[in-house]
Amino acid sequence: MTERPHVVIVGGGFGGLEAAKRLSRLPLRVTLVDRANHHVFQPLLYQVATAALSPGDISKPIRSVLRRRRNVSVLLGEVARVDLPARTVHLVDGAAFAWDYLVLAPGSRHSYFAHPEWEVRAPGLKTLEDALEIRRRVLLAFERAERAETSDERRRHLTLVVVGGGPTGVELVGALAEIKRYVLRRDFRRIDPREATVMLLEGGPRILPTYPVVLSERAEEALRRLGVEVRVETLVGAIEPGAVVAGALRIPADTVIWAAGNVTSPLLRSLHVALDRQGRVEVEPDCSVPGHRDVFVVGDGAAFRHDRRYPSLPGIAPVAMQQGRYVARAIGDDLRARPRRPFRYADKGQLAVIGRGQAVADLGRIRMSGFVAWFIWIFLHIYYLIGFANRVLVLFQWAWSYVTFERGARLITSAWRPQASAEPSRNPAP
Amino acid sequence: MTERPHVVIVGGGFGGLEAAKRLSRLPLRVTLVDRANHHVFQPLLYQVATAALSPGDISKPIRSVLRRRRNVSVLLGEVARVDLPARTVHLVDGAAFAWDYLVLAPGSRHSYFAHPEWEVRAPGLKTLEDALEIRRRVLLAFERAERAETSDERRRHLTLVVVGGGPTGVELVGALAEIKRYVLRRDFRRIDPREATVMLLEGGPRILPTYPVVLSERAEEALRRLGVEVRVETLVGAIEPGAVVAGALRIPADTVIWAAGNVTSPLLRSLHVALDRQGRVEVEPDCSVPGHRDVFVVGDGAAFRHDRRYPSLPGIAPVAMQQGRYVARAIGDDLRARPRRPFRYADKGQLAVIGRGQAVADLGRIRMSGFVAWFIWIFLHIYYLIGFANRVLVLFQWAWSYVTFERGARLITSAWRPQASAEPSRNPAP
Numbered sequence: 001m002t003e004r005p006h007v008v009i010v011g012g013g014f015g016g017l018e019a020a021k022r023l024s025r026l027p028l029r030v031t032l033v034d035r036a037n038h039h040v041f042q043p044l045l046y047q048v049a050t051a052a053l054s055p056g057d058i059s060k061p062i063r064s065v066l067r068r069r070r071n072v073s074v075l076l077g078e079v080a081r082v083d084l085p086a087r088t089v090h091l092v093d094g095a096a097f098a099w100d101y102l103v104l105a106p107g108s109r110h111s112y113f114a115h116p117e118w119e120v121r122a123p124g125l126k127t128l129e130d131a132l133e134i135r136r137r138v139l140l141a142f143e144r145a146e147r148a149e150t151s152d153e154r155r156r157h158l159t160l161v162v163v164g165g166g167p168t169g170v171e172l173v174g175a176l177a178e179i180k181r182y183v184l185r186r187d188f189r190r191i192d193p194r195e196a197t198v199m200l201l202e203g204g205p206r207i208l209p210t211y212p213v214v215l216s217e218r219a220e221e222a223l224r225r226l227g228v229e230v231r232v233e234t235l236v237g238a239i240e241p242g243a244v245v246a247g248a249l250r251i252p253a254d255t256v257i258w259a260a261g262n263v264t265s266p267l268l269r270s271l272h273v274a275l276d277r278q279g280r281v282e283v284e285p286d287c288s289v290p291g292h293r294d295v296f297v298v299g300d301g302a303a304f305r306h307d308r309r310y311p312s313l314p315g316i317a318p319v320a321m322q323q324g325r326y327v328a329r330a331i332g333d334d335l336r337a338r339p340r341r342p343f344r345y346a347d348k349g350q351l352a353v354i355g356r357g358q359a360v361a362d363l364g365r366i367r368m369s370g371f372v373a374w375f376i377w378i379f380l381h382i383y384y385l386i387g388f389a390n391r392v393l394v395l396f397q398w399a400w401s402y403v404t405f406e407r408g409a410r411l412i413t414s415a416w417r418p419q420a421s422a423e424p425s426r427n428p429a430p
Numbered sequence: 431m432t433e434r435p436h437v438v439i440v441g442g443g444f445g446g447l448e449a450a451k452r453l454s455r456l457p458l459r460v461t462l463v464d465r466a467n468h469h470v471f472q473p474l475l476y477q478v479a480t481a482a483l484s485p486g487d488i489s490k491p492i493r494s495v496l497r498r499r500r501n502v503s504v505l506l507g508e509v510a511r512v513d514l515p516a517r518t519v520h521l522v523d524g525a526a527f528a529w530d531y532l533v534l535a536p537g538s539r540h541s542y543f544a545h546p547e548w549e550v551r552a553p554g555l556k557t558l559e560d561a562l563e564i565r566r567r568v569l570l571a572f573e574r575a576e577r578a579e580t581s582d583e584r585r586r587h588l589t590l591v592v593v594g595g596g597p598t599g600v601e602l603v604g605a606l607a608e609i610k611r612y613v614l615r616r617d618f619r620r621i622d623p624r625e626a627t628v629m630l631l632e633g634g635p636r637i638l639p640t641y642p643v644v645l646s647e648r649a650e651e652a653l654r655r656l657g658v659e660v661r662v663e664t665l666v667g668a669i670e671p672g673a674v675v676a677g678a679l680r681i682p683a684d685t686v687i688w689a690a691g692n693v694t695s696p697l698l699r700s701l702h703v704a705l706d707r708q709g710r711v712e713v714e715p716d717c718s719v720p721g722h723r724d725v726f727v728v729g730d731g732a733a734f735r736h737d738r739r740y741p742s743l744p745g746i747a748p749v750a751m752q753q754g755r756y757v758a759r760a761i762g763d764d765l766r767a768r769p770r771r772p773f774r775y776a777d778k779g780q781l782a783v784i785g786r787g788q789a790v791a792d793l794g795r796i797r798m799s800g801f802v803a804w805f806i807w808i809f810l811h812i813y814y815l816i817g818f819a820n821r822v823l824v825l826f827q828w829a830w831s832y833v834t835f836e837r838g839a840r841l842i843t844s845a846w847r848p849q850a851s852a853e854p855s856r857n858p859a860p
Contacts, residue, residue, distance in 0.1 A: 037573060037842040054484035056839035063617040064840065073619045076573040076842070095577070119848040133846035143467060143506040147525070187493040189503045389830045389838060393823060400819045408819060409486035410494065412467040412506075415845030416563035418549040 004029045005100035010079050012039050012062040015299035015320035016105035022328030024069035035078040048131035050175035051407040055128045057394050060386045081270035101294050106265035108300035110258050118239040122256035139412045141255045145191045158196040159253035161244050164260030165202030167352040173200045174355040177226040182405040198228045203235040215360040218369040222354045264301045276303045285342035298323035351377045434459050435530035440509050442469050442492040445729035445750035446535035452758030454499035465508040478561035480605035481837040485558045487824050490816045511700035531724050536695035538730035548669040552686035569842045571685045575621045588626040589683035591674050594690030595632030597782040603630045604785040607656040612835040628658045633665040645790040648799040652784045694731045706733045715772035728753035781807050
């Protein structure tokens with residue numbers, strides 16, 4: 001008996017995890033490598049960043065998700081490069097794995113458009129660490145405002161700027177507007193958090209650019225009612241310490257969050273194949289790398305030419321999940337010596353939440369906004385949350401904060417440091 | 431009308447928070463300063479360190495706890511020193527506050543007995559940051575064992591040592607034993623987490639030294655049944671990278687947790703009054719600093735000579751809470767020009783949990799161990815947890831993990847770092 005073929009999956013996000021689940025049913029050995037020990041339910045990451053949910057509510061250890069799939073091994077490790085000719089994956093710690101099939105699902109990071117130095121001043125929102133850092137900065141901003149000595153300083157602390165009007169940016173400003181209006185309202189003595197400015201800067205002509213125009217308009221209206229300053233056609237030219245510069249506009253602000261533009265993992269460069277401007281591999285109709293039928297790219301890392309509606313599929317969870325499942329099917333076809341059928345994306349529409357009882361939904365023929373869209377959003381997100389306990393807990397927490405305007409995770413925590421060698425100040429500074 | 435007297439409280443732990451609540455009922459201005467924005471329910475901190483609860487479950491923003499007390503201001507800041515003659519508190523950032531009354535409730539840190547360099551290798555458990563760091567190290571230990579190349583390396587990763595056999599140490603090893611036995615049992619492919627060694631080192635002749643001997647014995651028995659190696663009369667002589675040395679014994683272990691010995695905040699040194707060996711102020715019967723009727727020390731920072739049973743009151747939550755309330759009463763007595771009555775500690779007993787359905791309780795005349803003690807423990811801890819939502823959530827999570835052996839917060843997170851300037855490896859290393 002020869003050994004079962006070995007499939008290496010890089011990345012435990014939506015695409016990689018779905019691939020692993022489906023591949024576990026086939027006569028294969030599967031190894032999933034991720035540099036985090038947990039899968040994150042990214043659509044709710046903004047809720048961690050805005051102190052509504054705890055990290056544990058929206059994430060689960062990858063190895064416990066795959067516990068019962070006995071032919072799947074999970075490894076905590078970071079992949080440094082892929083050696084296509086040698087069919088080997090190399091980890092940064094020197095370990096290497098040979099593959100019979102390779103599934104690359106490395107996800108993406110934010111793109112700062114050739115300004116990597118902006119990241120320190122304006123973190124993006126991709127990982128739990130990002131979310132906790134944003135939460136820390138937002139909560140610290142109000143604490144600092146309470147202790148500010150001049151009104152300029154206070155103003156700067158109380159201005160929260162989100163760059164990028166896609167779904168993540170919209171969700172973030174919606175939640176920030178609620179925090180300043182309801183959650184923190186009575187907590188301070190010297191400042192009134194309601195006077196804080198929450199600003200959304202979008203470079204293009206409208207927010208939610210992938211949605212129908214009417215829903216963009218409704219979302220903008222809803223945000224304005226929540227007290228968010230929405231500025232479209234406002235391209236950020238510089239992020240300086242304490243200020244965002246956009247054209248002639250200079251906005252004094254200490255807290256800036258980046259939700260504009262993605263770039264894929266630098267790992268894909270090690271393939272030495274053609275990449276598009278966002279660093280994505282232009283994959284074949286079966287999600288494989290051109291010239292390498294044994295190597296697949298799924299999710300944010302793949303540029304998939306689909307049809308007229310999607311000249312390139314968007315970097316969202318449903319695409320990644322469907323591609324992950326598809327790749328497992330394609331490998332199954334190989335095992336049975338059947339031809340692979342090309343990948344087709346089943347578009348179920350898009351949903352973005354704005355705030356309490358406010359969302360927009362574009363479900364193909366049906367477009368809606370307001371409470372019903374919000375209710376669908378809640379239902380779907382609870383439904384897809386991994387793990388039963390999480391679902392009940394998160395639902396309870398939402399119901400609780402809906403009624404009380406409380407947020408359960410308003411914690412400013414920073415990195416652990418030994419006390420013995422601590423600097424005079426242990427107050428975290430961004 | 432003269433301005434109301436100003437009370438400055440340093441520390442938002444059990445003592446400081448109780449003082450603030452009671453003082454808010456008097457015609458005073460109250461300022462509470464803490465370097466964290468949250469109050470932590472310390473008795474459950476070990477549950478965060480062992481991935482059972484999330485930080486948000488056991489903590490709450492101090493300013494939201496005191497939201498309705500309009501004469502209380504909360505400030506995020508770290509106190510550098512107290513200037514007794516000038517009656518002023520100085521913060522590390524240069525701010526200063528004059529007081530009419532000062533309540534010092536700065537808590538304590540772990541004492542490494544003149545070996546501060548041990549802290550990096552063996553963190554203690556006092557803050558949320560400590561708990562998250564311990565959680566990260568414990569979970570990483572199993573991940574590293576799964577990838578270990580030699581059996582010696584695997585053994586070292588799979589040995590978890592807790593130093594100190596007081597309640598915190600006992601609670602930690604109990605929870606660690608459950609993790610290795612039940613929680614992680616089926617999650618790994620190359621290692622069997624049940625083979626991990628959980629070790630409790632105690633320098634004295636028995637664990638839980640403040641409990642009656644019979645309960646110490648029962649606790650030790652219960653721990654042994656859970657698979658914990660308990661070693662008494664084992665004084666740690668050195669903590670080296672990768673090993674703990676105790677007498678002739680050299681235990682190869684990467685994961686060491688410190689639960690032995692406390693020392694109070696260095697802040698108390700700035701009082702320039704007599705301190706005992708643990709750095710505590712030997713307070714008067716009214717909890718005031720000798721010679722300074724307007725300055726009180728409560729909780730871990732106070733050495734309070736009580737009676738024969740307690741030549742010095744222990745550093746536990748009930749003592750701090752009762753002293754906090756007492757101080758508010760004493761200040762109220764002053765306002766009404768009534769003499770202060772001395773503080774009396776109402777001893778309600780002590781409780782320590784060991785594991786699922788296992789605890790020991792010393793309630794004065796009643797001593798018990800086992801399930802009933804555990805049930806009392808659960809009830810009391812839920813009852814005293816701050817905030818209704820927390821209580822219901824934590825109860826639900828306990829019930830859930832009791833039935834399923836799951837732990838909801840098994841996340842390895844580390845400090846946020848910009849990706850652009852990231853080192854080759856982003857895997858966290860302790």
